[in-house]
Amino acid sequence: MKPRTVLEALARSPLGYLRTAWPWRAVVYLLSGGLFAVAVYLGVGGLLAAPFGLVTGVLCALVLVAFAIGVTGRFECRRLALVDRAPAEPSRGRRAIGYGAVSVLAVGWVDLAVVLVSLGIPGFLLLAPLQPTADEWQTVAGPFAGALLLPIAPYPIGAWAGARGTIARAVLEPRDRELREVARSRARLVDAFDTERRRIERDLHDGAQQRLVALHMKLGLATLDLPPDSAAAKEVREAHALAGEALVELRELIRGVHPQILTERGLSAAVRDIAGRSTVPVDLDLDVPGRLPPLVEETAYFVAAEALTNIGRHSGADRCRITARLHGEVLRLDVEDDGSGGADPALGTGLTGLADRIAAADGRMLLSSPPGGRTLLRADIPCNDPSAS
Numbered sequence: 001m002k003p004r005t006v007l008e009a010l011a012r013s014p015l016g017y018l019r020t021a022w023p024w025r026a027v028v029y030l031l032s033g034g035l036f037a038v039a040v041y042l043g044v045g046g047l048l049a050a051p052f053g054l055v056t057g058v059l060c061a062l063v064l065v066a067f068a069i070g071v072t073g074r075f076e077c078r079r080l081a082l083v084d085r086a087p088a089e090p091s092r093g094r095r096a097i098g099y100g101a102v103s104v105l106a107v108g109w110v111d112l113a114v115v116l117v118s119l120g121i122p123g124f125l126l127l128a129p130l131q132p133t134a135d136e137w138q139t140v141a142g143p144f145a146g147a148l149l150l151p152i153a154p155y156p157i158g159a160w161a162g163a164r165g166t167i168a169r170a171v172l173e174p175r176d177r178e179l180r181e182v183a184r185s186r187a188r189l190v191d192a193f194d195t196e197r198r199r200i201e202r203d204l205h206d207g208a209q210q211r212l213v214a215l216h217m218k219l220g221l222a223t224l225d226l227p228p229d230s231a232a233a234k235e236v237r238e239a240h241a242l243a244g245e246a247l248v249e250l251r252e253l254i255r256g257v258h259p260q261i262l263t264e265r266g267l268s269a270a271v272r273d274i275a276g277r278s279t280v281p282v283d284l285d286l287d288v289p290g291r292l293p294p295l296v297e298e299t300a301y302f303v304a305a306e307a308l309t310n311i312g313r314h315s316g317a318d319r320c321r322i323t324a325r326l327h328g329e330v331l332r333l334d335v336e337d338d339g340s341g342g343a344d345p346a347l348g349t350g351l352t353g354l355a356d357r358i359a360a361a362d363g364r365m366l367l368s369s370p371p372g373g374r375t376l377l378r379a380d381i382p383c384n385d386p387s388a389s
Contacts, residue, residue: 002384004362006083007162010155023154026161027115029082034112036075037104040068065104072100076168083165086364086380087327099171107164114160122150216243259301267297271322274305279312280337283321292331296381299361300324300333303379306354307335315339315375326383333379343369
């Protein structure tokens with residue numbers, strides 16, 4: 001799997017980190033925050049130096065700072081995509097305002113300083129021969145030392161950018177819905193499990209189902225050869241009906257093991273199929289263009305199927321909604337209902353199993369289910385191909 005954050009890229013392959021786009025993304029991330037803070041300070045300085053009076057200048061400067069702090073939350077969430085591929089939503093309220101004030105007034109300058117110091121020292125040494133006061137030793141040793149320090153510069157930049165991104169997500173993630181990440185545990189032998197599941201589906205479809213269809217047809221034909229009012233005809237008709245019920249149940253089982261519609265038509269069609277069979281009315285908002293990697297489609301499908309099953313059994317909801325969107329390289333699947341809430345992974349294995357399945361796809365699951373309130377289950381699943389990593 002491709003790393004989701006700059007910190008993951010640093011930890012996974014410190015040497016390979018320099019060959020990726022993460023160092024450049026980290027530089028752009030820090031410069032955007034630093035230059036935003038510089039722009040605010042320059043604006044404040046210009047307003048205070050303006051010729052329309054000190055009081056008016058101070059008031060205008062305060063308005064500018066308040067506006068900058070107000071938009072910082074949304075700005076931070078947008079630029080967070082540079083160092084964290086998972087989509088983020090800006091929160092509102094005191095947390096966003098406080099973080100915006102700290103970012104604009106102080107931390108933005110630290111961002112700029114980290115970039116300038118990390119790149120400035122090697123750059124200064126590399127340009128030593130161009131300095132008029134440089135002696136012969138500085139002309140030779142300066143570029144050599146600069147060339148040695150330049151490959152090191154991306155590491156402090158990436159580490160600080162990753163720390164800033166982690167703090168930004170922790171502070172700015174919306175708390176009004178009390179989303180909390182369910183404990184992630186990597187499911188083992190995922191590829192072997194999927195291979196075995198597909199084999200079972202194929203054997204049931206091509207073996208047991210075909211024999212049951214043949215039995216159902218033979219029993220139907222047998223009823224035509226028996227006297228309608230005979231005891232044998234009655235027994236055969238009952239056997240024919242039981243075979244039909246068993247065939248329906250087997251088809252449902254095959255659909256549960258691996259739905260054919262998912263393989264042939266993709267995630268949107270498969271989700272519409274299970275929504276049409278749900279006991280709770282489902283509103284769909286699916287915007288997933290084209291086909292996704294098989295692991296992503298399978299994971300999202302079974303998350304939606306299990307969530308609808310839980311809603312029908314436990315929530316007491318009158319209606320639910322499934323939303324699917326692509327945010328860059330991440331599929332976000334939301335399943336929300338208007339039931340009684342109180343869903344807790346500690347009370348059963350269903351939600352924990354979903355978390356395991358999503359984690360196996362290198363994704364994460366978040367849950368908001370306050371007692372007496374609406375329940376939101378969210379799955380963020382990266383859409384990159386695991387075989388490429």
